[in-house]
Amino acid sequence: MLSGDWDRPLTRSILAKAHSAIERTFPEQRLFLRSDTETRFIRLSPLTQFVGVTGSAMLLGWTIVSSAILLMASLGAGDLREQALREQAIYEARLNELAAERDARAKEAAAAQERFAVALTEVSAMQSRLLETEDRLKELETGIDVVAGTLRETMRERDTAREEAATLLAELAETEAEQPDVSRLEDLETTLTFMSAALGELAVKRDQMTAYVDEAEHHLDRVALDQKLEAERNERIFSQIEEAVTTSLTPIDEMFSQVGLPTDSIIEQVRRSYSGQGGPMTPIIFSTSGDEEPDPLTNRANEVLEQLDALNLYRIAAEKLPFGFPVRGSYRSTSGFGPRWGRMHEGHDWAGATGTPIHATADGVVVHAGRQGGYGNLIKIKHDFGFETRYAHLSRIRVKVGERVSRGDRIGDMGNTGRSTGTHLHYEIRIGGSAQNPMKYIKAARDVF
Numbered sequence: 001m002l003s004g005d006w007d008r009p010l011t012r013s014i015l016a017k018a019h020s021a022i023e024r025t026f027p028e029q030r031l032f033l034r035s036d037t038e039t040r041f042i043r044l045s046p047l048t049q050f051v052g053v054t055g056s057a058m059l060l061g062w063t064i065v066s067s068a069i070l071l072m073a074s075l076g077a078g079d080l081r082e083q084a085l086r087e088q089a090i091y092e093a094r095l096n097e098l099a100a101e102r103d104a105r106a107k108e109a110a111a112a113q114e115r116f117a118v119a120l121t122e123v124s125a126m127q128s129r130l131l132e133t134e135d136r137l138k139e140l141e142t143g144i145d146v147v148a149g150t151l152r153e154t155m156r157e158r159d160t161a162r163e164e165a166a167t168l169l170a171e172l173a174e175t176e177a178e179q180p181d182v183s184r185l186e187d188l189e190t191t192l193t194f195m196s197a198a199l200g201e202l203a204v205k206r207d208q209m210t211a212y213v214d215e216a217e218h219h220l221d222r223v224a225l226d227q228k229l230e231a232e233r234n235e236r237i238f239s240q241i242e243e244a245v246t247t248s249l250t251p252i253d254e255m256f257s258q259v260g261l262p263t264d265s266i267i268e269q270v271r272r273s274y275s276g277q278g279g280p281m282t283p284i285i286f287s288t289s290g291d292e293e294p295d296p297l298t299n300r301a302n303e304v305l306e307q308l309d310a311l312n313l314y315r316i317a318a319e320k321l322p323f324g325f326p327v328r329g330s331y332r333s334t335s336g337f338g339p340r341w342g343r344m345h346e347g348h349d350w351a352g353a354t355g356t357p358i359h360a361t362a363d364g365v366v367v368h369a370g371r372q373g374g375y376g377n378l379i380k381i382k383h384d385f386g387f388e389t390r391y392a393h394l395s396r397i398r399v400k401v402g403e404r405v406s407r408g409d410r411i412g413d414m415g416n417t418g419r420s421t422g423t424h425l426h427y428e429i430r431i432g433g434s435a436q437n438p439m440k441y442i443k444a445a446r447d448v449f
């Protein structure tokens with residue numbers, strides 16, 4: 001006998017038992033419907049009752065399960081909202097800390113700039129004093145040379161006079177021995193008197209020259225002391241200047257390194273753009289002496305000026321690159337750079353009130369100011385070195401195509417135009433058409449601006 005032959009009697013037996021159980025549990029019922037003229041009834045079989053009760057139970061169970069799922073989802077959504085609010089509060093607190101830190105760095109940079117200006121003024125005054133001191137030193141050296149020459153000539157004349165006096169005395173002795181005539185003796189006495197007076201005058205001049213030489217040597221000692229003190233003062237001034245330059249230059253150099261820009265190439269382009277005679281990039285070299293070879297002080301001053309030139313180049317480059325922050329006023333970050341909902345989000349979003357000021361993040365020229373598809377009201381600004389920034393979903397545009405703007409200029413107001421779910425700014429940075437993460441530039445500049 002095949003297994004299928006066994007299954008059929010078994011199945012029939014199970015179905016019969018089930019039918020019997022249903023009939024016992026749900027006996028046949030009749031539902032009477034009475035009207036004015038007749039009475040009708042509806043027969044409810046055990047199977048019909050079973051199906052109705054089972055369907056009602058399943059509907060009730062489904063209702064209970066759905067209600068539980070909705071309740072749990074509502075509770076979970078409430079937790080997510082609370083978590084989002086906490087994260088928003090933490091993010092805003094962090095932004096406030098970054099803003100305070102940025103303001104502190106700006107104050108330090110301003111203070112360093114003031115110290116540098118004061119130090120540069122002192123260097124100029126010091127240079128003037130050094131030149132005056134060198135002139136006085138040259139005059140004293142010339143005077144000492146003249147005095148020394150005069151003194152040597154006087155000493156030769158004195159020695160010559162002494163020799164002549166000795167010769168005359170010898171002749172006088174011979175004359176006295178030979179008993180010459182009286183007129184010869186009187187001539188010798190007159191000559192001797194004249195020579196004695198001349199020797200006295202020479203002695204006085206010698207004493208005067210000696211005193212003058214002593215005074216000149218004392219003055220030279222004072223000049224040497226002044227030069228030593230001036231050198232120590234110069235050392236302190238140069239140390240302060242070098243410290244101020246390093247304090248200002250290091251954060252800017254780190255800012256360029258963090259965003260991976262070719263610093264040398266950018267600085268060289270800025271140098272070529274500002275190479276006109278008398279412009280900010282004109283090399284400045286000064287010397288405190290007339291020697292052809294510069295002294296150590298001059299070399300050090302020229303090194304400081306080269307560092308200042310590099311700092312100025314960095315400052316100009318930073319003004320032309322999008323290191324600024326586009327939103328002024330109250331805002332919160334709603335979406336960052338990267339994949340979102342299966343698509344690439346090529347910018348950063350900040351939400352705020354309608355009309356919140358929007359500012360240019362770098363110097364540049366407006367190349368688009370109007371509506372563009374999903375961007376809504378859009379502003380595009382072209383910057384140097386292949387950079388472009390975009391400001392989308394604006395409620396108002398305050399610039400026009402071809403207008404040149406500077407970093408910090410107000411260019412529009414935050415809005416909700418284009419493909420947007422609420423009032424916010426969509427901000428993009430592009431290099432050669434390739435989208436970049438804006439927060440990388442904003443974070444890199446937080447210790448500089």
